[in-house]
Amino acid sequence: MSGVKLKTVVWILLTGLFVICSKVEGLGVNWGTMATHKMDPKTVVQMMVDNGINKVKLFDAEQSTMSALAGTGVEVMIAIPNDQLAAMNDYSRAKKFVQRNVTRYNFNGGVNIKYVAVGNEPYLKSYNGSFSKTTFPALQNIQNALNEAGLGDKIKATVPSNADVYGSPTDNPVPSAGRFRPDINDQMVQLVQFLAQNNAPFTVNIYPFLSLYGNDDFPIDFAFFDGAPQPVVDNGIQYTNVFDANYDTLVSALKAAGFGDMPIIVGEVGWPTDGDKNANINMAYRFYNGLLPRLAANKGTPLRPGPIEVYLFGLIDEDAKSIAPGSFERHWGIFRYDGQPKFGMDISGRGQNAMLVPARNVRYQEKKWCQFNPNAKDLSKLGENINFACTFADCTPLGYGSSCNGLDANANASYAFNAYFQVQNQDEMACNFQGLAMVTTLNISTETCSFNIQIVGTYSSASRISVYLFVYLIVLVIFAL
Ligand SMILES: *[C@@H]1O[C@H](CO)[C@@H](O)[C@H](O)[C@H]1NC(C)=O
Ligand SMILES: *[C@@H]1O[C@H](CO)[C@@H](O)[C@H](O)[C@H]1NC(C)=O
Ligand SMILES: *[C@@H]1O[C@H](CO)[C@@H](O)[C@H](O)[C@H]1NC(C)=O
Ligand SMILES: *[C@@H]1O[C@H](CO)[C@@H](O)[C@H](O)[C@H]1NC(C)=O
DSSP: OHHHHHHHHHHHHHHHHHHHHOOOTTEEEEOOOOOSSOOOHHHHHHHHHHTTOOEEEOSSOOHHHHHHHTTSOOEEEEEEOGGGTTGGGSHHHHHHHHHHHTGGGOSTTSOEEEEEEESSSTTOGGGTTTTTTTHHHHHHHHHHHHHHTTOTTTOEEEOOEEGGGGOOTTTOSSGGGOOOOGGGHHHHHHHHHHHHHTTOOEEEEOOHHHHHTTOTTSOGGGGSSSOOSSOEEETTEEEOSHHHHHHHHHHHHHHHTTOTTOOEEEEEEOOOSSSBTTBSHHHHHHHHHHHHHHHHTTOEETTEESOOEEEESOSBOOTTSOOSSOGGGGGOOSBOTTSOBOSOOOTTSSOOOOOOOOOSSOOBOOSOEEEEOTTOOOOTTHHHHHHHHHHHSOOGGGSTTSTTTTOOHHHHHHHHHHHHHHHTTTOGGGGOTTTTEEEESSOOOOSSOOOOOOBOOOOOHHHHHHHHHHHHHHHHHHHHO
16 A cells, blocks of 8 residues: 555656656747637646646736636736727826736736736738837836836836838848838837836747748748758858747847847747648647757757747637638647647657647537538528638638548538537537538548537636526525425
8 A cells, every 4th residue: 555655656746846847948828819619717727737838928918817827826928909009008098907907916826927018919011000109108108107016127018029020031131131120110129229228028929830821932941940951041150940040130130229139038939730731730740849849958049049938829729810811820729729739749848759738627518510411402502501600610621721621512511510500509500501401419520620519618707606606505405404
């Protein structure tokens, strides 16, 4: 007995030790929540902790997320969405934000907030300058409000920027030529000066996948980390991957603006697993299997040796994310929508054949699918019905180069109908489609194409209260008897 116990204790200690040692220093994740069915925030936080991930970047400061993070010690970057930037140009409004979403959590056992992200890629070219006037005043107001609240030494405001703030690779043929985009150069210099005054970092999102997306001339090996046959040579430095080249382009742009030593955070980097011919599990595996050991080695880039603070994009798939940039947008997760890891990934960066720890206690809906009814006679409304389903559910795996692209026409319809049925929590009425669909208990997934069963999403607080009330009443009744 005691031998077994001792073994168990040693095993637990060793596992604990392994978990403690197994992180890339500074590795964080982006946790977006644009999903039709969200896992309970507590489940997500537990999943992060189980995997030794102790930094997270959010896209808002939602209360349920913050409550789940409270007391965990996980370092948090909260955010102000772009549509709130104009409001934050009013200092009293910015102060309210800080009171309500920062100061409120600043106590022993509260939330370990380190950064406030002001906007999300607000200078993106495709926004046509919609946020370029409101971003900087919002940044100033938020940091000043943090300073006034006595939190400015510990909590920094920063503006996560897309790498297009320093133009396209054709604008910067080599990293040392890096400069901010001419149309926003004055604003960027102003921004960088303010960050420097407050010892705040510059935050940049770097996407080797997007360098490749829609650019068939891009040398594919340059997107990864296992060597490129034709490196970019810059002042005797050989660049063999676009991540380093991109990062050093920013270093050069900062240097040209007079702040060559400004700390840099990589706010987002990752690889999607579906929705494009270059978005799949093998390529994502190749990307992370190169990125993580590099980060663990703390070598940095040619112009900036040393550790890099990095947030992976992203933690979980988001089936309701806008696909304006491309169908891959809903497939960035290192975990599926249900907290299952997608591929082997060693977050310690030691290159072992490890698997991420899945989410615990996730509840699924019943094993029921919605499929095309093979006995349907009138197919004239089929296209219309598929379009309807795909407007409210995620059909991106059906697209060219995606995981379900090889299906025949009937299975195509089934995929769309099932996706809608699951989003509607398997409501029988949601599997009719004018007689074109029927419910089945047979798993209609194929080898490459997964017909998913949705999870039971989080309770709204109202229904949770009614559950508590119900339990309370039962207890009262039992006591009365
Ligand atoms: C606090 O954050 C929440 C969630 O992002 C946001 O909806 C709310 O407007 C913020 N509060 C204030 C006072 O700005
Ligand atoms: C930006 O301008 C282009 C071209 O004029 C337009 O198609 C696009 O919708 C605009 N985007 C935004 C966010 O205003
Ligand atoms: C299945 O649907 C996709 C996306 O709508 C379409 O591109 C493809 O051609 C369809 N395949 C068949 C066999 O109808
Ligand atoms: C359905 O089948 C697929 C492929 O075999 C499998 O991965 C999946 O787990 C199955 N789903 C359920 C709910 O059993």
